[in-house]
Amino acid sequence: MTIRVVLADDQQLIRTALRMVIADIDDVEVVGEAANGEEAVRLAGELRPDVVVMDIRMPGVDGIEATRRITAGTGDTHIVVLTTFDDDDYVYGALRAGAAGFLVKDMGLDDILAAIRVVAAGDALIAPSVTRRLIQDFAARPEQARVRRPLTAITEREREVLTLVGSGLSNTEIAEQLFITVATAKTYLTRLLSKLDARDRVQLVIIAYEAGLVSVTR
Missing domain, CATH: 3.40.50.2300 (Response regulator)
Known part of the structure; x- marks a missing residue:
């Protein structure tokens, strides 16, 4: 195609x-x-x-x-x-x-x-x-300027996956990090997209930033 x-x-x-x-x-x-x-x-x-x-x-x-x-x-x-x-x-x-x-x-x-x-x-x-x-850039913003999204709807494992997505890891790298299959990693991504009403992976990255899940090394 x-x-x-x-x-x-x-x-x-x-x-x-x-x-x-x-x-x-x-x-x-x-x-x-x-x-x-x-x-x-x-x-x-x-x-x-x-x-x-x-x-x-x-x-x-x-x-x-x-x-x-x-x-x-x-x-x-x-x-x-x-x-x-x-x-x-x-x-x-x-x-x-x-x-x-x-x-x-x-x-x-x-x-x-x-x-x-x-x-x-x-x-x-x-x-x-x-x-x-x-x-x-996100880390440099004043704390009050950051939008914090509640993540109560996701599981602890999904939170782990979201953190790795926010860190820029691919599905394969997420699977290796969590000792799961790539297919399982994709399933978690699909669930996160649905639960967080995100359009795509990029929006999941932004949500991870806004939720404070991504640590920043200067």
Whole structure:
């Protein structure tokens, strides 16, 4: 099955580089390109792509607002935000808007392609460098500014899994850490998504931060 992708970036060079790489890939196809957020929203509605690779800083409607509009309109299109280190202030906003992946532009093209496949499959992915910065940003916030979510609805084992998700571990790593099978780890993830009314793995990461389950090493 071919993964249909829309590229949204105001830099034509970035779009061209991604399009050229994707052209050589059998299971991924670029079906549209947008130079701003408004075009990205329109193309997402018209083309119903599996994935939109979204820049944040674009003229007019930015990537965060475009992500919010797209994810609110359909559950079939997933957003991979592709940005630079200078955009750290936007990370939390993009994730809250419903982005399923958050990558940085200095990552290898192979890594970006891998992320597109992961997100298209319904999982989520955040670049390790972004995860560290997100945790540090959350830790630096005043205590009263943090939203604490009650986790009374989940079991102790589910709390353990949520903590590991918040630490950035994959399903395989969670299984190894807890001495369970990958299938069991996925079952716990499914239960957490349902009990915490979370859209995807990224939102579970945010909930883990907000609940204070993630320890931060400076």
